[in-house]
Amino acid sequence: MPSSTSLCVDCQTFPSQVAIRKRRLCHDCFHKFVSSKVLKRMETYRFKNQVGNQKKRLLLPLSGGVSSLVLLQILDAQIKRQLSQQNRTAYDLVVCHVSPPDMNGTNSGGETTEWWKRVQEVFDLHTYPFVTALLDVTQHDHRIEDDLALLGVNRHEEEDNRAFVERVLTSARTATSRADLHSLLLRRLIVSIAKQQDCESIIWGHSDSQLAAQALASVAKGRGGATPNELADGPSPWGLNFNYPLRDLFRTELQLYLETLPSEFRGCLLEEKVEVETPVSLRATSIDALLSTYITGQGEKYPSIMANVVRTASKLQVPSAVDGQMCRLCAMPVVGGDEQKLCYGCERMKQDIKV
Ligand SMILES: [Zn+2]
Ligand SMILES: [Zn+2]
Numbered sequence: 001m002p003s004s005t006s007l008c009v010d011c012q013t014f015p016s017q018v019a020i021r022k023r024r025l026c027h028d029c030f031h032k033f034v035s036s037k038v039l040k041r042m043e044t045y046r047f048k049n050q051v052g053n054q055k056k057r058l059l060l061p062l063s064g065g066v067s068s069l070v071l072l073q074i075l076d077a078q079i080k081r082q083l084s085q086q087n088r089t090a091y092d093l094v095v096c097h098v099s100p101p102d103m104n105g106t107n108s109g110g111e112t113t114e115w116w117k118r119v120q121e122v123f124d125l126h127t128y129p130f131v132t133a134l135l136d137v138t139q140h141d142h143r144i145e146d147d148l149a150l151l152g153v154n155r156h157e158e159e160d161n162r163a164f165v166e167r168v169l170t171s172a173r174t175a176t177s178r179a180d181l182h183s184l185l186l187r188r189l190i191v192s193i194a195k196q197q198d199c200e201s202i203i204w205g206h207s208d209s210q211l212a213a214q215a216l217a218s219v220a221k222g223r224g225g226a227t228p229n230e231l232a233d234g235p236s237p238w239g240l241n242f243n244y245p246l247r248d249l250f251r252t253e254l255q256l257y258l259e260t261l262p263s264e265f266r267g268c269l270l271e272e273k274v275e276v277e278t279p280v281s282l283r284a285t286s287i288d289a290l291l292s293t294y295i296t297g298q299g300e301k302y303p304s305i306m307a308n309v310v311r312t313a314s315k316l317q318v319p320s321a322v323d324g325q326m327c328r329l330c331a332m333p334v335v336g337g338d339e340q341k342l343c344y345g346c347e348r349m350k351q352d353i354k355v
Contacts, residue, residue, distance in 0.1 A: 018256060021303070027260050034249060034257045035074045041233065041245035042075070045091045045201075047082075056091040057127075058243075059199040061098065061190050062119065064270025068205030070254045071246055073265055075203070076123045083125075093126040094197045095119070098189055099133050101169060101182075115270045122264050129197060135162040137185050140192040144185070147328045150341055151350045167355075177352035179286035180221060180345075184330055191238045201241035209251040211244060212299060212306050213292040215313035220287045223345035226332040231314045237331035247310065250300050 008016045008026035010033075016024035025033065043049075045056055060075070062068045075093060082089045099112055112131060120128050138145050138161045145155060145164075153171055155164045165185070172178035194202050206214070211231055218227045229237060236242040246254065258266060299306050325334040327343035334343050342350065 018260065020253065020256070030260065031257065034070075034253065035077070037248045038071065038074045038245045039078060041243065041247065042078070042203075044233075044243070047086075047090045050090060055089070056201070057094055057197065057199045058091050058201045058203050059094045059096060059190070059194040059197060060203045061096050061205070063205065064097065064115065065205075066258055066269065067207050067210065067246055067251065067254050069265070069268055070257055071203065071205045072119075072123055072268075073258075073261065075245075076125065079125055093203075094194075094199055095123070095126050095128050096190070096193050096197075097131045098186060098193075099131055101133070101135050101166060112270070115268070119268050122268055127197070129193065132189065132193060133162070134182075134186060134189060135165045137165055137189045137192075140196065141188045144188055150328055151346070151353050153353065153355050171353050171355045172349075173354050174352045175284055175286040176221065176288070177349045179288045180349050181353075183288070187330075191240070194240055199240065201243055202236075203243050203245060205246055206244050207246045207249055207251045207254055208306055208310060209295050209300060210292070211247055212309040213288065213295045215309055216291050216295075217288045218345075219313075220291075221345055222348045223330075223332070223343075225335065226330065226343070226345065227313045228315065229332065231310060237326060248307075250303065250306070251296055252300055 006015050006024075008014050008029050009023050010025055010029035014026035014028065017027050018025055018030050020030055020033065045058065050056070060068065060072055062072060072093075072095060079089050079091075079093065097112075097116060116128070116131055132140065148154075148168055153168050156167075159167070169178065169181060169185070172181050190202060215227050215231060218224055218230065231244070233243050233247075234241055258269075295306065325340075326332065327334050327346055328341045329346045330343060332343045332345065334340050340347075
């Protein structure tokens with residue numbers, strides 16, 4: 001008989017195996033704790049909110065890292081439960097993956113294909129469009145080329161799609177503006193995929209830690225006005241909903257959750273991300289990477305402060321746009337200037353772009 005101190009504090013039956021937020025839990029109760037936090041954020045997509053027989057299609061972008069994989073595993077389990085209990089599901093999942101631009105010239109295509117197949121075998125109930133390369137963004141987002149011209153980047157004669165996008169990315173002169181441009185193209189591509197796939201929402205795999213880092217980085221990059229829009233659950237300026245069901249969980253908790261799942265799930269990681277990496281050179285580090293490293297290393301020691309960052313940032317007043325004018329590149333409000341087509345953050349980014 002285990003002593004009472006080593007029993008799980010929730011079920012009082014099984015020995016505790018993990019310590020989470022100062023409570024000792026068994027694996028089962030820990031899994032329940034994590035998935036209940038996620039499913040609470042998915043209540044909009046319950047049966048009772050369904051209109052007629054109209055089933056919702058939700059896009060889940062899978063990065064290959066821990067957070068979005070945990071999200072997929074939890075939603076997949078929910079869908080399986082719905083099928084076994086009611087023989088129907090409240091929503092359909094479309095799972096997509098965008099492969100990053102390959103800056104080193106090495107081809108990782110084969111490895112990605114194998115991984116993508118493995119994911120589809122383990123989570124076999126969902127729709128999987130082809131893996132899309134970030135460098136193919138102009139083929140999916142037909143407006144982006146015109147919008148990039150506002151940054152002063154124009155396609156050369158006879159330059160193909162990929163060479164053009166590659167040049168766009170390398171035209172950024174600082175690590176921060178490069179990361180900014182990269183996340184902008186990624187977001188626009190994922191939004192385009194969601195629209196092509198008839199999805200009404202994008203279900204993002206950002207943890208609380210990632211949202212906090214993103215909120216602080218946005219402010220540092222002059223994109224503070226966009227922050228509440230970026231962090232909110234619900235309608236986004238892109239014409240579809242954004243949801244962040246992992247917003248109440250830290251990256252370390254998601255990591256621990258994945259480690260305690262059966263090995264078939266861990267096999268669906270594309271890469272083991274190095275969790276805490278001290279930047280070698282500050283010059284070569286973007287604000288985003290710096291804050292993300294800091295929050296993973298230090299911020300998670302202060303969970304209530306982290307939660308407050310996201311909560312407070314969500315409540316910031318969004319500056320009202322001149323005549324509801326939206327930035328052509330990032331869809332955030334444009335403040336001031338009559339003929340201005342870019343927001344303050346994109347104008348700042350533009351100054352770092354040299355072609
Ligand atoms: Zn328990
Ligand atoms: Zn903008």
